Amino acid sequence: MLNNFQNHINQNLSFLNKSRLLIAISSGLDSVVLTHLCHQLKLNIALAHCNFNLRGDESDGDEEFVLQLAEDLDLEVFIESFETEDYAKTYKLSTQMAARELRYNWFEELAEQLNFDFILTAHHADDNLETFLINLSRGTGLDGLMGIPEVNNKIVRPLLTFSREDIETYAKTNKLTWREDSSNASNKYVRNKLRHDVIPVLKEINPFLLQNFESTQNHLQDSKQIIEDAIVRIQKKAVYVDNDNVIRLSIKKLKKLSNPKAYLFELLKDFNFTEWDDVTNLLDAQSGKQVFSSTHRLLKDRDYLMLIENNSEETQESISISEDKKQLKTSFGTLFFNEADAIFDAQANVIYVDKAKLKHPLILRKWEEGDFFYPSGMTGKKKLSKYFKDEKMSLIEKENTWLLCSEKDIVWVIGRRADNRFLATENTKQILKIELNK
Incomplete structure (x- = not known):
């Protein structure tokens, strides 16, 4: 796997060879293997570990393990402790979402303050398939079916083309040690149910499931590029930006398209709308009708749909x-x-x-x-x-x-x-x- 990993870095992620990298490490199998692989390639790495204080002594044990690993490999390490449950209650988030938000916010702060070029996470092909199935089960657009991006701004996932089996084989062959998160054994979470009960059956039905899934995602990526090209053409013809940064969409030009609802979704998907039937109905509504998202509103005004950012702070008082x-x-x-x-x-x-x-x-x-x-x-x-x-x-x-x-x-x-x-x-x-x- 080391040779395959090196080839993948050199061919697809060569920018990592000359970058200062921060590895997000939990103490689990995936992030421990990622650390050893990067260390073997002599990449410029440091470790960052979050103690979410959710599993008592087990959480503290993970922290101690990461500290020892950093010492063994002579790596710089950063540790941060979070009161995750309090954060989740304060911001009305699930524990998982709270931990995710805390983790990524801290990683980005570290990267900015200490001049790390990229943050590496240990997501792999099985994680990608799980994300795909979760989004599929919840209902999603094309973006949700794209799975986990390999590069997303400063976040890079160099193990994304490798399976969990590849990673475990490498770890056992090289006699690496890691810690198991007890929560991963529970079917309380959707991801764990898919991991333990669904994906093994799919792999039994089709041993080439991950390879075929990767091929499907490549096809989806190609289709997405075609859609993006089409949206750019439509934006040039039907979308205008006023001097006050209000975005106007020409109703006449939108209604001439083969599928106005699909085009509206692609044009407006980044503005947090959810009621897409209501958005489409604005095309034939009376002037003054509006649809709201958490951040914007879409207003029918004669021949245009006007996209305006919500501004609750602006005073209406004299x-x-x-x-x-x-x-x-x-x-x-x-x-x-x-x-x-x-x-x-x-x-x-x-x-x-x-x-x-x-x-x-x-x-x-x-x-x-x-x-x-x-x-x-x-x-x-x-x-x-x-x-x-x-x-x-x-x-x-x-x-x-x-x-x-x-x-x-x-x-x-x-x-x-x-x-x-x-x-x-x-x-x-x-x-x-x-x-x-x-």
Whole structure:
């Protein structure tokens, strides 16, 4: 196996030969073998072990074993102790998920602080098959059927092409010692049930199960590449990004596709949506209909689906602005208030008003139904809702419209149109320049 491992590194993961590597080691068979293989190849490695304090003396014994192994091989070692059950309760996670989160967060912190180039984990071909079956049983898209990636940012899994049998044979042949995790014998977890009860039967039916599975995954990877190429083409034709980073998807172009639901899934799968029928139904819904995920919302607005990041922190309350205020930072930019000697050409982000007509404190607030103003350059008043419609503003633009007011009167639809009643003229004695800097 050592020769096969060396060939695999040289042919597929050659960047590891010149990198500083951190091996995630549990004391179990897989990570112990990975450590010995890397040590035999004289790779630049150090060890990192997590004590999750879940198995009492057994957990402490694992830690002692790793410390002794590091001493025997003359390797640098890092140990971290976690109160995993407390973490799981605090963040409402399963114990397994809590341990996973703690482990990977710590590995990444170590790598960043101590300049490790990559983190090696000992996942192998049987682990990959188990992950595939777990995802298959739960229902998944193509990504879930891809199994465990060999390289994922800084995480590298150099044993992924080797079976558990290969690893155990190497360990016994070389008389290596390791520790067995007692929890691996329990069928309490889905992965263990598959490992003990399902996969052995599949291997009995087909002795070439792992080889065939690897071949299937290669075919899936090829198919995924074709899909990704198609999605790139669709993105260029049907997806647009506004200046305010709102993503727009053309409904007309999406509906011309052979399977709009499948394309929507591929376009939006990274934004945590789960109700894909509801997402697809937006194509034929009335404007204003929305579907929410934990991080984003998808809004139907006339000819487009608008993808917007949730922002619960943005205040919807009004803000009072005193007369001596010179600048105000807001979620949409910074407002500047300065006296001016003359009136210059009007711009969308600058207005000149007659300071004497203002009643302080000024009020900054979101627009509301029933609001009206006297648009500059026009005669008479106009409801904001009618103004928005005439300007063909999207629902998102309306939502994000702020008003600067003097008592109840609108002074400025910020960034769009001033109110005639407050504009400075050639007879104005005190000119106030109000500017929005985004």
